[in-house]
Amino acid sequence: xxxxxxxxxxxxxxxxxxxxxxxxxxxxxxxxxxxxxxxxxxxxxxxxxxxxxxxxxxxxxxxxxxxxxxxxxxxxxxxxxxxxxxxxxxxxxxxxxxxxxxxxxxxxxxxxxxxxxxxxxxxxxxxxxxxxxxxxxxxxxxxxxxxxxxxxxxxxxxxxxxxxxxxxxxxxxxxxxxxxxxxxxxxxxxxxxxxxxxxxxxxxxxxxxxxxxxxxxxxxxxxxxxxxxxxxxxxxxxxxxxxxxxxxxxxxxxxxxxxxxxxxxxxxxxxxxxxxxxxxxxxxxxxxxxxxxxxxxxxxxxxxxxxxxxxxxxxxxxxxxxxxxxxxxxxxxxxxxxxxxxxxxxxxxxxxxxxxxxxxxxxxxxxxxxxxxxxxxxxxxxxx
Ligand SMILES: [Zn+2]
Ligand SMILES: [Zn+2]
Numbered sequence: 001x002x003x004x005x006x007x008x009x010x011x012x013x014x015x016x017x018x019x020x021x022x023x024x025x026x027x028x029x030x031x032x033x034x035x036x037x038x039x040x041x042x043x044x045x046x047x048x049x050x051x052x053x054x055x056x057x058x059x060x061x062x063x064x065x066x067x068x069x070x071x072x073x074x075x076x077x078x079x080x081x082x083x084x085x086x087x088x089x090x091x092x093x094x095x096x097x098x099x100x101x102x103x104x105x106x107x108x109x110x111x112x113x114x115x116x117x118x119x120x121x122x123x124x125x126x127x128x129x130x131x132x133x134x135x136x137x138x139x140x141x142x143x144x145x146x147x148x149x150x151x152x153x154x155x156x157x158x159x160x161x162x163x164x165x166x167x168x169x170x171x172x173x174x175x176x177x178x179x180x181x182x183x184x185x186x187x188x189x190x191x192x193x194x195x196x197x198x199x200x201x202x203x204x205x206x207x208x209x210x211x212x213x214x215x216x217x218x219x220x221x222x223x224x225x226x227x228x229x230x231x232x233x234x235x236x237x238x239x240x241x242x243x244x245x246x247x248x249x250x251x252x253x254x255x256x257x258x259x260x261x262x263x264x265x266x267x268x269x270x271x272x273x274x275x276x277x278x279x280x281x282x283x284x285x286x287x288x289x290x291x292x293x294x295x296x297x298x299x300x301x302x303x304x305x306x307x308x309x310x311x312x313x314x315x316x317x318x319x320x321x322x323x324x325x326x327x328x329x330x331x332x333x334x335x336x337x338x339x340x341x342x343x344x345x346x347x348x349x350x351x352x353x354x355x356x357x358x359x360x361x362x363x364x365x366x367x368x369x370x371x372x373x374x375x376x377x378x379x380x381x382x383x384x
Pocket of ligand 1 (some may be wrong): 012057149150151152153154156157190208210211212213214281
């Protein structure tokens with residue numbers, strides 16, 4: 001239990017305040033959790049901080065010299081009662097703050113801000129035709145990004161020079177202001193304005209990147225778009241985005257697929273839909289139709305007696321499934337066109353036709369509700 005704070009700090013019993021402070025700083029830098037996070041070192045760090053707290057305070061030091069340990073819990077410590085004042089937090093934190101700012105305590109504490117940071121991710125729009133989304137494609141895409149500065153290789157310093165410890169914060173990355181209050185010292189800390197919290201400064205910056213270690217550039221690269229992507233699909237290219245400041249790791253690229261509208265086909269999922277308009281006579285008599293597909297033209301048979309709203313499905317003529325074998329279908333929606341503006345002969349023929357069919361005085365057929373329309377819509381939206 002008998003701790004010797006002089007021994008902990010490695011100073012003589014008659015050490016001056018200055019010597020105590022110096023000894024503490026030296027140890028604290030070596031043992032600080034940000035440098036040495038292992039539990040044993042942290043325990044030692046805590047002891048060193050406690051030793052400093054006692055020996056740097058004239059009153060506590062005097063008590064310790066008389067054999068009273070302010071940190072001895074539940075004993076005759078200066079705090080008395082429930083644990084010494086050292087365990088309560090704030091005097092201890094104050095010391096931590098005085099040297100490291102913020103957080104306080106071995107688990108808190110900040111070190112200079114990392115000057116190496118990850119680069120930003122880039123979003124790149126890739127406009128594709130329907131066939132390119134359906135079957136995949138290799139594309140050249142061009143986008144602005146940040147790349148490592150060739151001149152300084154990301155260091156940011158001019159040739160032959162190096163980063164130097166910031167003299168405003170002595171490399172701590174932040175500056176503190178101490179004010180006294182009735183609670184003790186109140187510490188406000190903020191990132192060092194001279195080095196932006198990095199602890200080091202560039203006195204002689206690289207002329208090509210102004211010290212940032214990276215330069216902006218438009219680059220063109222080939223990207224492989226897999227088959228089956230669709231409008232809005234995002235493809236992540238991990239670690240291929242902007243280089244971070246000071247040579248930090250690269251962000252990602254997110255390719256966002258934008259599919260240009262196709263003059264004939266509309267895509268729903270991996271199926272394609274199109275509409276073919278046929279004259280009434282073809283619908284009645286049947287016909288062979290030439291149909292455009294992504295794979296070229298194809299002949300399909302329109303059955304005699306076809307109706308508007310009928311759907312002809314061509315299996316596996318749609319888009320490739322993304323990350324799965326197989327393709328969607330091509331659904332051809334038939335629209336029957338009723339002839340208008342008949343000439344005399346055509347009209348006479350149609351009247352004759354109607355007569356033969358007994359349709360010259362049609363009664364009209366009624367169905368409940370809008371059943372007919374609904375079933376057409378159902379066809380149109382993919383019920384097979
Ligand atoms: Zn440079
Ligand atoms: Zn600084």
